[in-house]
Amino acid sequence: MVNKIIQLDEGKEARQLIADEGKLLFLAYELDELGSDAQGVSNVIIPMCWDYEQIYIEKSINL
């Protein structure tokens, strides 16, 4: 997982998470709720205050 800080307007920042190649990022709680139906994303922009390491789980794409 790539973790980037992106600069926004007026000096604000956000965090961008980018899944490694062949992987997707899943919200941990959606994995609990939906199991294999959970929708993964290749990247997401999140507030700096999120505890992203607990919130997102990176998983390999099963083709």
Added chain:
Amino acid sequence: MTLLEQQMIDELIVTQGFTNNLAANLNTKGVPANTNEGLDTLVPKVLLIESGDDKTPYEEWQEGFGYNWDSVVANAPMTNSQRILHIYTKVELLKMISTFPTSAEIYTYNGSVYRKITMDSNKRLSFINADYITNTFDNLQYVCVVYANASWGNAVFETWLPVVYGNSKVVTADALVNLLNTNFVNVYYPTLRGVDVNVLQTVIIFGGLEHLTYQSVYQPLTFRYEGLRNCEIRVLKEVCDTLPSGQTYSTLNNFSEVNVRITDEALADWFYNTWLYTIYAAGTRFGYPVGNYVRKFKVNSAMPLKASATNVPYIRIPNCDYLEGTFTEDQASAFAGLHGFNSNNMRNLKNFPLWTVIGGATTGCLLPATASNGLANFRFWSMQLERSNFALFNNSVIDTDPTKSFVANLPTVLAGSAQTIYFDDTTFKNQFTAGEQAQIVSTITGKNWGLTW
């Protein structure tokens, strides 16, 4: 008088002749007109002429029988007055339900002769060639059966029957035998096209039904509907439009199973934006499969979206191009923020949902979810989304008026709940400049939402 003036007068006389003929022809066609009118008013009246060929396929099919079924019922040489007429597709044998009353009188009618038939011990009715009638519209053969009894019990026709038409207008309390009241109508009567009943009580409008008339209405009236298309929605609307003033009705439908497809835009508008709100006056919850579509879905702010203990509050409104109006969340809901605006049925959506702004608030009234929950996330499946009300900019500065855009309307949520907004169309953001995108991301993440776009 000059030659030119004479020519003009001649032409005016000819024109007045045309005008007089047109006025006369309009009157012949039932459109009021007189010869004092000019062509400027007479010509548009041509559009008021009724085509005269406005019969529905059902009406043409019924005319193909050439019988007045009420008279066929009345003239049947039967003792009992509680009479039911069924038209069946051509069959040699009908197997009635095992509890079908042996006291019933049963006759066939072939257009000129009534023939009494006897149900055998295995509840079977046998027909002969002379029983069949031919419909001159579709050139198919049918068999007409008239049943009579002193009174009818419950569900005596609840079995598979190839019935195409039912008439129970003279049965005093026909709600249980009028073909509209079975829970299995789609299974039992897949060929049914029309019914003329006495009392409407529980009405199941189903795919294939083209005609329904009634004599009176039971209070309360209940509708169920399944597999509806334009024709059946017209039947439903005709029934509802003719109900007595003050008549209330409800539905027994499980909306997660309802499959309705209406391509007539006006009918879809009536069904989704008028009728459904009528039957759900006490609280609205939708659950439509993806096939349900209406061009504009008019959100009724007077009806808060309220959670249910038995059904997660789930906005699965019909697929639509545009949402009109604002959602109003029950501010005391035990399921705060679980809007469910992430279902895959919103495939055609072009604009974004807004929540009502209450009392001068700086955001819409969507509540922050109290904990992480997938139903609190937004997922926009549509590839048709427009930038129009997602985010607005004034002189390149994002507009914070919560009544105008989705971004400004979003509430601030708990960082710990990790709510996200997800776009399937990753090119949507390209409708905004880089500077606008930065302000959008800043606003969204500033309200603690995550964003994938």
